[in-house]
Amino acid sequence: MRTILNTLRRGLCCVLVALLPVVTVAQPAKPITFLVGYPAGGATDLMARLFAEALGTRLGSSVVVVNKPGAGGRLAVMDVKRAPTDGSLLLFTKASPMVIYPHIYSDLASDPQRDFVPVAIGGRTDLVLSVGPGVPATVKTLKDYIAWVKASPDNASSGSVQGTSPHFAGQAFASVAGLNLRLVPYMGGAQAVTDLLGGHVPAIVGTLGEARTFEIEGGLRMLAVMSARRSSLAPNLPSMAEPGFPSADLPGWVGLLAPAGTPAAAVERVSAAFTEISKAPEVMAQIRRIGLDPDTSTTAGFQAIIETDTLNYKKAVALTGFKAQD
Secondary structure (H helix, E strand, C coil): HHHHHHHHHHHHHHHHHHHHHCCCCCCCCCCEEEECCCCCCCHHHHHHHHHHHHHHHHHHCCEEEEEECCHHHHHHHHHHHHCCCCCCCCEEEEHHHCHHHHHHHHCCCHHHHHHHEEEEEEECCCEEEECCCCCCCCCCCCCCCCHHHHHHHHEEEEEEECCCHHHHHHHHHHHCCCCCCCEEEEEEEHHHHHHHHHHCCEEEEHHHHHHHHHHHHHHCCEEECCCCCCCCCCCCCEEECCCCCCCCHHCEEEEEEEEEEECCCHHHHHHHHHHHHCCCCHHHHHHHCCEEEECCCCCHHHHHHHHHHHHHHHHHHHHHCCCCCC
């Protein structure tokens, strides 16, 4: 009898369980990793961490930043290229690997146009032409500088980090301005600024965020932003387009990309959240403190920016004939 009762109890329990409503337990969103191909503490890394924290809150998922420096950002590019296309590993990068490297490396193992899809842009890294104490104080504008260089051909040189956007932007400007500016190559922007302030090189092309600091401290004079529009970091500084050099418009950017094949819905979900974050006043203020100009774009708009920049840098690189050592 006891055996029969136990059997009945078990059967009744099974029936009751079957009759209970099905309760679906929500699964947490899959974690997202931003892979940064540069060391911690730089502008790209700081931007990635700023957006990761805000994006994680908005999407309700964990968003972490992992640094994988090396080969000028190419190691991170390759890792994301080979990543699963589920949106869990994204590339947070500056523009160079996407729009410059295809023109300077002969055996680049990735094709940015084919291997990646744009997600969102976080900010612009405007470039600026600056002069130091090696240039007379009477040179206050871009036109003054052009006239001075033409009158003093022995001083026709400018410094920048070779193989980077400042290098090619400077040479593009020289071409449209009719100047034969000799390149003084540097391994890093800090050394270029040091030599400028010491009067060892008359002019340099570098990032606006870096140059602005030294102008405030004195000794460096910014002449123009190498862009078609002014920057909110220095609203009183004219753009290259204003005195008539729109073809020297070669700004950079920092943005987020996904491996090709990532579902459009996943891309748009992150892109929409990213863009909303970008518009928040407190986020814009932090972006400016990092040294970038806040910017936003749709995925289609970001794709257009990449295509335009790729074409413009192809022309600029061709002017110099530069080829990187693989």
